[in-house]
Amino acid sequence: MGLRDTWPAGVAVQAELREVPFFPQQDYQCGPAALATTLVHTGAQVTPEELVKWVYLPARQGSLQTEMLAASRRYSRVSYQLAPRFADLLREVAAGNPVIVLQDTGVGPIANWHYAVVIGFDYPAGELYLRSGETKRLAIPFTVFEYTWKKSHYWAMVTLPPGRLPLTATEPGYLAAISAMERVGEARAAISAYSAFLERWPDNVVASVGLANRYYALGALKEAEFVLRRAAARHPDSVVVLNNLAQTLSDLGRNDEALALIERAVQPDESPFAAAARDTHALILRRMGRSK
Amino acid sequence: MKSTLTNMLCRFLAIAMVMLPFQTGQASMIGTDQVNSAAAVQLDRNVVLNYLSRSQTINQFQALGLDAQAARDRVAAMTDDEVGTLAGKIHAAPAGADGGGLALLVLVVFFIWYFAFRR
Structure with missing residues (x-):
């Protein structure tokens, strides 16, 4: 060469x-x-x-x-x-x-x-x-x-280390590398990796969902909400973002806000995640019934 | 022997797929892996293929001298794609090993020959 x-x-x-x-x-x-x-x-x-x-x-x-x-x-x-x-x-x-x-x-x-x-x-x-x-x-x-x-x-x-991107990293390549690391690495490491990834490629919806899921799994619901809201601002029609945000808000006890979001998520019926969104919808309704 | 094993495995998988729909631990959060997979229709098929590749790779690792637990742990750190690529090809895949002292000497001799006589 x-x-x-x-x-x-x-x-x-x-x-x-x-x-x-x-x-x-x-x-x-x-x-x-x-x-x-x-x-x-x-x-x-x-x-x-x-x-x-x-x-x-x-x-x-x-x-x-x-x-x-x-x-x-x-x-x-x-x-x-x-x-x-x-x-x-x-x-x-x-x-x-x-x-x-x-x-x-x-x-x-x-x-x-x-x-x-x-x-x-x-x-x-x-x-x-x-x-x-x-x-x-x-x-x-x-x-x-x-x-x-x-x-x-x-x-x-x-x-x-998770906060440091390779100079030659590509968006899909590095995303796959983080998700691979998540299999056996520490949750905190995945959080740093996804955060660094989103600084470089802020529009990536999968990385936002990944970061929010990590926060959610650790019980850091406020942080999960923040990440998902930022993603929802950029991708207002993403069923996954709406669903996960609704679930997070519902877990925080804010079922009214959650219901408004999940009703937007169940609209497009052809999404592969429609079934999951309908489950979340039902769950939120149940929780609201219980609290009344 | 192999077909008996395959039969049992298929039965197990058929039952497992009926009983355990693909889900993450959380009630209604959609998992990162699911978002990564393009189409949900492909998902079930991939779960089966991936299961087969993983067990095959674990078996081959054991045949190559690892104990069962180590083989499982090592395969657990690989992604579905990696296991899919590796399954059935472990014997052929390059395994980095030697410091290359002797081979490097051979290489040096080769290059002396290459540059001295081929040019």
């Missing part, structure tokens, strides 16, 4: 994240070592030994890409797979985010898969810097790196 000829626009020509920690890998365990490198860099309390139980497959003597992404979520980090582009890799590193890459250091038919962490680059010298295996600072020419990286289809990921 000729990095030597065309350097991506707007990227510094030199960067090195010297403060990124280094964990020399034990036998075959570059996966846990690479993951510990980026997780500890973001302040997570974890060791490569501990990560073995999440990402190491004994019979394969290695770690799968999916598990590298999945294990980060246990530490409430949003794992994000980068677009397969050299420019995106460089942009993340320049933005201060060490990047885990999957390389095949074998030749021809002999595959030798290996995870390493890109921590810097130097365009004039034509080199990338990696925390790799037992080498704390491996300098590798762009061409050699690309040759080894190409075979994993330029696979690269970052693990970032």
